[in-house]
Amino acid sequence: MVLNSFSFLVFFSIVFLLYYIIFKSNSKTQNLLILIASYVFYGIVDLTMIPLLFVSTGITYALGLKIHQTTDERMSTIYTNIGVVLAIGMLVYFKYFNFFIDSFNQTFQAIGLKSNIGTFNILMPLGISFFTFKLISYLIDINRGKIEPTRDFINYAAFIAFFPTILSGPIDKPHLFIPQLEKKRNFNYVLITDGLKQILWGLALKMIIADNLAVTVNAVWADLDNQNGVILLITAVLYSFQLYTDFAGYSSMAIGVGKVFGITISKNFDQPFFARNLAEYWRKWHMSLTSWLTDYIFMPLNIKFRDLGNNGIILAILINMFVVGMWHGANWTFAVFGIYHGLLFIPLIRSGAFFKKKRLKPNKHNLPVFSDVKKMIGTFLLVTLGLVIFRAPDVSTLAKYIINIFDISAITFNSLQGLGFATSIYAILLTIVLIIVEWKTRKQEHGLAHFGVSWNSPWRYVVYYALILAIFWFGGGEQQFLYTQY
Amino acid sequence: MFKLIKKVFIFALPLIIGGVCLELALRNIPNDYRNKNIYLETKGSEIETLVLGSSHSFLGVNPKYFSKNTFNACHVSQSINYDLAILIKNKDNLPNLKQIVLSVDYLTFSWIIDGSLEGWRSKNYPIYYGVSPVSFSDNFELTSTKFSSSIDQIRRYYQYNNTIVRADEKGWAADAKSGLDNDLEVSGVKNANDHITVSDTSHYSKNHEMFTELLDLCKASGIKVLLYTPPAFSSYRKTIHQNQIDKSILTAEVASKNYSNCEYINLYKDSRFGEKDYFDGNHLNDLGAKKLSLILNDIIEN
Numbered sequence: 001m002v003l004n005s006f007s008f009l010v011f012f013s014i015v016f017l018l019y020y021i022i023f024k025s026n027s028k029t030q031n032l033l034i035l036i037a038s039y040v041f042y043g044i045v046d047l048t049m050i051p052l053l054f055v056s057t058g059i060t061y062a063l064g065l066k067i068h069q070t071t072d073e074r075m076s077t078i079y080t081n082i083g084v085v086l087a088i089g090m091l092v093y094f095k096y097f098n099f100f101i102d103s104f105n106q107t108f109q110a111i112g113l114k115s116n117i118g119t120f121n122i123l124m125p126l127g128i129s130f131f132t133f134k135l136i137s138y139l140i141d142i143n144r145g146k147i148e149p150t151r152d153f154i155n156y157a158a159f160i161a162f163f164p165t166i167l168s169g170p171i172d173k174p175h176l177f178i179p180q181l182e183k184k185r186n187f188n189y190v191l192i193t194d195g196l197k198q199i200l201w202g203l204a205l206k207m208i209i210a211d212n213l214a215v216t217v218n219a220v221w222a223d224l225d226n227q228n229g230v231i232l233l234i235t236a237v238l239y240s241f242q243l244y245t246d247f248a249g250y251s252s253m254a255i256g257v258g259k260v261f262g263i264t265i266s267k268n269f270d271q272p273f274f275a276r277n278l279a280e281y282w283r284k285w286h287m288s289l290t291s292w293l294t295d296y297i298f299m300p301l302n303i304k305f306r307d308l309g310n311n312g313i314i315l316a317i318l319i320n321m322f323v324v325g326m327w328h329g330a331n332w333t334f335a336v337f338g339i340y341h342g343l344l345f346i347p348l349i350r351s352g353a354f355f356k357k358k359r360l361k362p363n364k365h366n367l368p369v370f371s372d373v374k375k376m377i378g379t380f381l382l383v384t385l386g387l388v389i390f391r392a393p394d395v396s397t398l399a400k401y402i403i404n405i406f407d408i409s410a411i412t413f414n415s416l417q418g419l420g421f422a423t424s425i426y427a428i429l430l431t432i433v434l435i436i437v438e439w440k441t442r443k444q445e446h447g448l449a450h451f452g453v454s455w456n457s458p459w460r461y462v463v464y465y466a467l468i469l470a471i472f473w474f475g476g477g478e479q480q481f482l483y484t485q486y
Numbered sequence: 487m488f489k490l491i492k493k494v495f496i497f498a499l500p501l502i503i504g505g506v507c508l509e510l511a512l513r514n515i516p517n518d519y520r521n522k523n524i525y526l527e528t529k530g531s532e533i534e535t536l537v538l539g540s541s542h543s544f545l546g547v548n549p550k551y552f553s554k555n556t557f558n559a560c561h562v563s564q565s566i567n568y569d570l571a572i573l574i575k576n577k578d579n580l581p582n583l584k585q586i587v588l589s590v591d592y593l594t595f596s597w598i599i600d601g602s603l604e605g606w607r608s609k610n611y612p613i614y615y616g617v618s619p620v621s622f623s624d625n626f627e628l629t630s631t632k633f634s635s636s637i638d639q640i641r642r643y644y645q646y647n648n649t650i651v652r653a654d655e656k657g658w659a660a661d662a663k664s665g666l667d668n669d670l671e672v673s674g675v676k677n678a679n680d681h682i683t684v685s686d687t688s689h690y691s692k693n694h695e696m697f698t699e700l701l702d703l704c705k706a707s708g709i710k711v712l713l714y715t716p717p718a719f720s721s722y723r724k725t726i727h728q729n730q731i732d733k734s735i736l737t738a739e740v741a742s743k744n745y746s747n748c749e750y751i752n753l754y755k756d757s758r759f760g761e762k763d764y765f766d767g768n769h770l771n772d773l774g775a776k777k778l779s780l781i782l783n784d785i786i787e788n
Contacts (some may be wrong), residue, residue, distance in 0.1 A: 006629040007622035020487050187487045196494075459498065468501065472633040 001044045003164070003253045004206055004475075011041065020187050027184045031158045034181075038161035045167065049125035054272060056090060057085070057160045060135045064156070067142045087135045094124045099330030120410035127167040127474070129327060133292055134160050138174045140296060147175045155181045162328065164257040168250050168289035170268040173295075177263070195231040196260030197448040202252030202319065204447075204467055207475035209434060210246035212427035213238045221391065224400050228407045239391055240384045241431045244272065247286070252446055266291070268443070271438045273383075274368070276375035278344050279354045281383060289327070292319055313349050318342040328390070333398055337389045344382060360442075368439075418426025426474060505628055512627040512636055515643045519614035520654045522559055525657070526572075530579030535786065536734065537657070538569040539589035542716040546770040549656035551779035553787055556583070558657030564602040566594060566693050570700045571617040577707075578728060585786055586704055586711045589626070590738040590750075592731045595693045596636045596685040599780045662765040664773040674721025674767020682727060694737065705747045712786060713738045713750040717759040722767040751785060753778070 001007050015037045023033040043050050061082040067076045138156070141147045150156050159177050160166075220227055220235040227235075251268035256264035274449045275281035282290050298320040305312030318339070325338020348354040363369050368376065392398035437447050444450055451463070513520075526533075535556040537547045540563055549556035564723055569588065600608050602665040609630035612619035623629035628636055642648040654660045704711050715735055718726075735752055742750035754761070758781070763774030769780055 005623065006626075010622065059717055187490075192490060464497070465500075473637075475633065 001041065003250060003257075004203055011037075011044075011360075012260075016260060023310060024187075028154070030185060030261075031152075031154050031181050034160065034163075035158040036160060037155050038163040038166065038423065041163035042161060044167060046126045049128075052090070052125055052156075053131065053161060056087065056132075056135060057157045058153075058326055060139055060160075061149075061153055061156045063139055064142050065151075067139065067418065068149045071163075076143055080139050083139040084136050087132045087139075091128060091132045094128055096326075096330045103332075129168055130169045130171055131160055133289075134174070135294065137171075137292060144274060147178070150178050150182075157476050162258075164254040165265060167255070168247070169286075170251055170254065170266045171292050172288070173291070174265050176266065180263050188262060191262065192260050194445075194449065195256040197451070198256030198259065198446045199253050200256075200464065200467060200471075201446045201448045202249045202254075202256060203246040203471050204249070204332060205252060205434070206249030207471045209427050209430050210242050210249055212474055213242035213245070213431070217242050217391075221393075221397075224404060227404060228403045232401060232405045232407075236384050236388050238428070239381070240273075240387050241434075243390075244269070245431070245434070256446075263414065271442050273380055273435070274360065274376055274439070275379050276358070276360075276372055277348055277353055277379055278341065279348050280357075280384065281379055282341075283357075289324070293324060297323055310349050313354070314346055317345045317349065321345070331393075332395050333389055333392045336398070337386055340386050340389055344386075406408075487513070505751040508636065509626055509628050511640050511644070513613065515545065515639065516649060516651050517610070517614070518561060518651055518657075519610040521651065521653065522557075522561075522657055523615045525557060525655075526559065526576045526579050528611065529557075530576055531581055533580055534582055535585040535587060536573070536580065536583055537587045538564075538572065539587075540564045540591070541659075541769060543587070543589045544653070544657075544663045545659045545765060546589075546716055546775050546778050548772070548775040548779045550658070551776055554781045556656065558653070560657070561607070563599050563602075563607055565599040566696045567600070568611050568617070570696050570703075570786075571611060572615060573700060573703065575615060575617055579705075583709055584708075586700075586709055587782055588700070588711060588713055589716050589787075590713050590734050591715055592681050592726055592734060593685060594734050595690045595697070595737060596687050597681075597731060598689050598693065630674050641708070654678055656773065660772075662769060662771045662775070664762060664765075664771040666765070666771070668764075668766050670719045670761060670764050670767050671721045672767075673724050674719045674723075677767045678722045678725030678764055682725075685717060685727075685730065687730070690733075697737070697741070701741060701745050705745055709747065710786075711745070711748045712782060713742060713748060714782060715752045715754045716768075717753045717763075717770070717774070719761075719764050719766075720767040723755065748784065751781075753781070761782060 001011065008278040015033065019030060019033055023029040039050060039053075042053060060083050063079050067079045067083075070076050070079065137158075138147075138149075142149050150159075155178060157171070158181060159174060162172070162177075165172060211355055217235055217239045220231060224232075248269040255265045255267070268286060268288050270284040270287065272281055272284035275284050298316050301316035301319055302313060305315050308315065319342075321342035322335065322338040324341070325336070328334045328337070345354065360368065360372065389398055392401060434447075441447050441449065451460070489586075532555050534554040535549075535552055537543050537549065537556065539560045541560070544558065544560035544562060546681075547558055547560070549558050562570075568655040570669055573586070599605060601645075608620055609624040609627060611617045612624050613627065619625050641648070652659045652661050701711055703709075715731075715738065731754065735754070738750045738752075742748045758777060759770070759774055763770055763777055765771040765774070
């Protein structure tokens with residue numbers, strides 16, 4: 001069941017009515033419903049992994065209490081490490097075990113030695129990369145004294161399994177999320193309607209733009225040998241927008257669903273394509289992951305390497321970005337992706353730009369100034385190249401893509417048609433509209449946040465109907481969200 | 487709360503009404519699934535031989551050439567789960583059924599329509615045959631295909647009277663005419679590559695289970711089963727993965743040995759089928775269908 005499916009609409013409607021009519025008495029009943037709904041949701045998606053989710057939740061809950069109860073700092077660290085190792089071990093086993101075996105075999109074969117270690121038929125639980133990080137942050141935050149463990153298992157389990165975010169994030173921090181569960185969420189008309197508008201916005205991004213750009217992007221990647229440089233360059237740009245609208249669309253929907261239930265979920269995107277350098281980009285892209293890694297990987301490493309000065313920061317960044325890459329999956333292309341971004345940080349650190357956060361100041365026409373536009377385009381191109389690495393199924397295909405970019409043979413109309421450019425042309429035009437809308441609404445939470453606030457409701461409804469019809473018209477079948485695979 | 491529900495309901499009402507109208511309009515368009523289900527329900531008592539399978543049999547088996555009253559209940563991309571579902575659902579409608587004809591081909595055990603690229607067809611089974619849907623959206627035409635495709639279909643039927651019905655009254659696809667200049671070399675390679683791409687051997691166990699259930703059901707009801715591997719053009723045969731088609735063939739051979747009511751004939755490389763018999767690299771045209779049907783009838787009768 002994906003968030004943009006009819007079955008999710010039915011599920012969501014039922015849970016919404018139960019939440020505010022039957023289970024509304026207090027926070028405990030509301031949280032119980034959220035927990036049940038979350039496990040039902042996850043069960044529909046991946047029934048066999050319910051025990052894993054439940055057991056890992058139970059173990060980390062118990063460890064959280066133990067960490068807090070013990071007065072011995074050494075013991076609390078041990079308990080924390082046990083929990084972290086178990087969580088990471090779970091992630092490594094399901095996600096990376098076969099990758100390590102394959103890499104091990106290939107390395108041995110490359111140096112002329114025989115290795116026949118077989119891989120296992122391991123099915124990766126959906127959302128494991130996301131909920132594992134929540135488990136880890138809970139334990140570490142307790143150990144650091146940032147939060148106290150919750151005594152209510154239902155609250156904790158609801159936090160871990162929260163259905164809008166379990167599959168593709170955002171990755172919420174326990175100190176921001178769990179306190180919300182401890183208060184009763186009253187029916188808030190304004191918040192709920194804003195949530196519904198944000199869901200609509202997310203659906204539009206995903207179904208109108210992302211899914212239609214995917215037609216051309218997938219067609220090109222499936223037939224790289226027959227593409228010339230111009231098509232590959234265009235496709236790279238299209239993929240950047242496809243990934244953004246797909247993932248931001250999902251996040252928008254998840255945040256909107258959270259709002260409907262009176263729960264604030266962390267923002268995950270902040271118009272990343274207006275970033276003027278990579279440091280700014282990573283502060284605006286997949287913000288919950290960046291924040292998590294900053295808190296639990298980068299900052300501890302930065303402290304550890306502080307004696308090395310800027311070189312220490314570079315080292316911490318390289319490790320951090322390597323983890324960013326590998327978090328996405330068990331493939332050397334993700335490692336290359338991470339290292340690529342890490343290396344691009346070096347000039348920023350050396351020049352000091354890494355440490356500066358300069359506010360974007362538009363000109364008198366409320367447009368970005370030319371110098372900022374140049375930086376945005378430059379950053380976008382660097383990000384786009386990184387996303388080519390990200391998209392490639394393996395290193396040899398990546399190399400083929402990069403090499404073929406220099407093929408300057410002519411494009412024909414037929415070749416464009418065969419790649420589904422006719423389908424994508426609407427998405428391309430709408431992407432241009434999206435860039436304009438994103439610029440105009442950059443201080444708002446989402447594209448429809450303040451839309452038509454001063455309009456009469458019939459006109460607002462006309463636009464909402466047009467958007468819904470466009471979603472139906474341009475939307476394909478129930479396409480999986482890209483980040484569900486990570 | 488109720489103010490919101492009222493507002494949402496009023497907002498959604500035109501969409502719901504529009505959706506219901508479109509759904510009814512779509513369901514009213516004549517199609518092979520509805521027609522075949524109606525035939526099975528109303529004339530099932532006359533049927534003595536039932537043909538099940540995918541497009542190979544939909545195009546390749548013409549009931550006209552069978553001695554007994556035969557009906558072709560095949561559809562494009564129909565996988566074994568729906569062969570079984572149609573049989574189970576119509577058990578009581580087929581009191582005189584004596585024979586099943588079922589094709590066993592490259593994808594029989596390594597593919598299932600639900601969730602595949604052809605998965606949009608899955609909704610036809612719950613909607614028109616009344617079998618259980620695999621997913622909630624399979625209950626409705628509108629939620630199963632691209633909205634623009636649905637509108638296009640409505641427009642083509644109601645404005646231009648274009649039908650999507652391919653089958654004749656006995657269920658055979660009557661539109662695969664001979665004499666068309668289809669490049670068998672190209673289509674054979676293309677279709678084979680498509681089949682290789684969608685093939686997934688992890689389905690083997692489940693599909694084999696359903697295949698066995700079908701054979702058991704027939705045996706318990708005293709119904710004979712004729713399994714056959716349909717002929718394919720050389721370009722298709724050269725491209726496809728040989729070990730996988732061999733596995734399908736072996737499975738059918740083993741079934742014919744283990745079930746006394748079951749017989750198997752391998753026509754995959756049968757020399758009786760030449761270029762003139764093919765519609766494309768792995769489907770027969772009307773001439774090929776006549777040939778195949780007569781061969782199958784001959785086996786059934788003898």
